[in-house]
Amino acid sequence: RKEVEQDPGPFNVPEGATVAFNCTYSNSASQSFFWYRQDCRKEPKLLMSVYSSGNEDGRFTAQLNRASQYISLLIRDSKLSDSATYLCVVTDLYNFNKFYFGSGTKLNVKP
Amino acid sequence: DGGITQSPKYLFRKEGQNVTLSCEQNLNHDAMYWYRQDPGQGLRLIYYSQIVNDFQKGDIAEGYSVSREKKESFPLTVTSAQKNPTAFYLCASRWGQGPYEQYFGPGTRLTVT
Numbered sequence: 001r002k003e004v005e006q007d008p009g010p011f012n013v014p015e016g017a018t019v020a021f022n023c024t025y026s027n028s029a030s031q032s033f034f035w036y037r038q039d040c041r042k043e044p045k046l047l048m049s050v051y052s053s054g055n056e057d058g059r060f061t062a063q064l065n066r067a068s069q070y071i072s073l074l075i076r077d078s079k080l081s082d083s084a085t086y087l088c089v090v091t092d093l094y095n096f097n098k099f100y101f102g103s104g105t106k107l108n109v110k111p
Numbered sequence: 112d113g114g115i116t117q118s119p120k121y122l123f124r125k126e127g128q129n130v131t132l133s134c135e136q137n138l139n140h141d142a143m144y145w146y147r148q149d150p151g152q153g154l155r156l157i158y159y160s161q162i163v164n165d166f167q168k169g170d171i172a173e174g175y176s177v178s179r180e181k182k183e184s185f186p187l188t189v190t191s192a193q194k195n196p197t198a199f200y201l202c203a204s205r206w207g208q209g210p211y212e213q214y215f216g217p218g219t220r221l222t223v224t
Binding site: 002087 | 156210
């Protein structure tokens with residue numbers, strides 16, 4: 001079983017739409033959670049960390065559900081520039097050097 | 112301008128040759144990492160280093176070697192023992208000892224024929 005699982009998509013949405021991605025993780029002892037964005041043939045870039053209470057950064061909202069072992073990312077008012085692959089990342093409780101990456105969810109925002 | 116640099120961006124090699132990928136950071140980060148990314152897959156950890164002169168194997172270390180002689184530098188050698196070396200290689204770094212986020216370099220795309 002993979003440590004982190006994501007729906008690969010693609011999610012095809014019109015500009016202005018609200019879209020949500022979920023990610024499940026297998027290790028209940030996981031410590032830290034992140035969403036990264038990766039453009040085609042580029043490096044991943046940190047989008048936001050995910051805190052237990054949930055957090056928001058502009059049009060982006062991340063939530064963590066420890067009981068069900070999933071994290072979510074909500075994007076409101078989608079822009080063309082949001083088109084990318086979104087990676088869910090989870091760290092190991094006992095080794096902060098172990099980052100587990102999901103395979104990513106691809107988002108296409110259409111005009 | 113602080114950041115992580117990787118060179119070269121594209122690298123082509125013949126099978127049987129060793130090749131070294133460069134990674135330098137000027138963020139004063141303690142830990143550095145090497146990942147490999149194949150199409151449609153998540154990043155897989157090759158090696159990491161928490162401090163100078165110390166490094167640990169990741170999940171797919173076979174056929175790779177690293178060194179960490181300076182805090183700023185963490186080169187990766189892809190040896191001829193690596194069965195499927197063609198991939199996108201990403202270097203990352205992270206500050207401190209805790210569960211802090213990683214930052215990535217632009218990557219090196221290696222093609223071996």
